Amino acid sequence: MNNKEKLIAFADLLKNASWRAVGWRDINQILELGVFDSHYAFRNLDLFKKKESKSWLDVGSGNGLNAIPLALMFPNWQGVFIEKNSQKADWLRGVLNFLDMSYEVVNFDVRKMINKLERYDVITARALFPPQAAFKTLAPLLNKNGLLILFCGKDASVASNKKFKIMTHDYQIDAFGENRKLIVVTKL
Numbered sequence: 001m002n003n004k005e006k007l008i009a010f011a012d013l014l015k016n017a018s019w020r021a022v023g024w025r026d027i028n029q030i031l032e033l034g035v036f037d038s039h040y041a042f043r044n045l046d047l048f049k050k051k052e053s054k055s056w057l058d059v060g061s062g063n064g065l066n067a068i069p070l071a072l073m074f075p076n077w078q079g080v081f082i083e084k085n086s087q088k089a090d091w092l093r094g095v096l097n098f099l100d101m102s103y104e105v106v107n108f109d110v111r112k113m114i115n116k117l118e119r120y121d122v123i124t125a126r127a128l129f130p131p132q133a134a135f136k137t138l139a140p141l142l143n144k145n146g147l148l149i150l151f152c153g154k155d156a157s158v159a160s161n162k163k164f165k166i167m168t169h170d171y172q173i174d175a176f177g178e179n180r181k182l183i184v185v186t187k188l
Contacts, residue, residue, distance in 0.1 A: 062088030
């Protein structure tokens, strides 16, 4: 399967999941609102080179809406996907296996990772905690110059901090005119 076929297959797996994999009112919006969201968010940003290798942590990976599209966009990232819910973690492992994608899925609460030694170049999260709480929880897991990327609603924000550069990027999902925001935090 090529990447486009994988994204379409992934959208079908989300639609047919035995659990409510997405909370949208219209299940037919999965491909555009969810799967392509990462594409819309990153299309006008030049944060990464496609071939650049990064250590990557995706948090709250359960339904794969960040993890799988980003893994296809940035195939040289070495990813670990964290999901607290064991049913969702098992489902994501099965999806990755079906799509022939090799990433580690860890059934774990990210709040317990602060005491571990691993640090990451990129951390991504969508709808995990309110943005300020996500920042406080995840920023300590960044390498120097590492990026924390939070996929948020249009009104989200994070308070300024001397040890981090914080920028926001507004974007829109074209087909629905839906406004969203990325909060990008760089550890200085």
